[in-house]
């Protein structure tokens with residue numbers, strides 16, 4: 001019964017695409033995170049570290065993503081991303 005498999009596939013896809021946009025708070029910078037941080041890992045990595053990192057923690061983490069992991073993020077976007085993280089997911 002192919003229709004059954006089609007439905008399963010549709011549901012799975014819907015679940016997956018919701019997952020990748022995981023409840024990041026609406027704010028200036030969210031789009032940057034989705035497009036620039038989610039190329040390597042899901043936004044879970046961010047929400048998991050919410051409330052543990054303060055500004056200097058997020059600065060270090062984003063710096064590590066750029067310098068060690070090679071995230072292609074320019075200084076202007078870096079600032080927007082850090083401000084977003086500190087405001088919405090800071091300690």
Ligand code: HEC
Pocket residue numbers: 033036037038039040041045046049061062064065069070071072073081
């Ligand atoms: C080029 C790929 C890449 C990009 C782009 C990237 N990351 Fe990561 N990130 C990684 C890898 C790989 C790990 C796992 C590192 C580890 O386990 O030490 C990681 C881990 C993390 C962690 C877990 C804590 C830690 O220090 O390991 C956080 C938080 C995180 N990333 C946030 C971000 C944010 C925010 C962005 C966007 C500014 C981003 N990442 C962009 C590759 C990337």
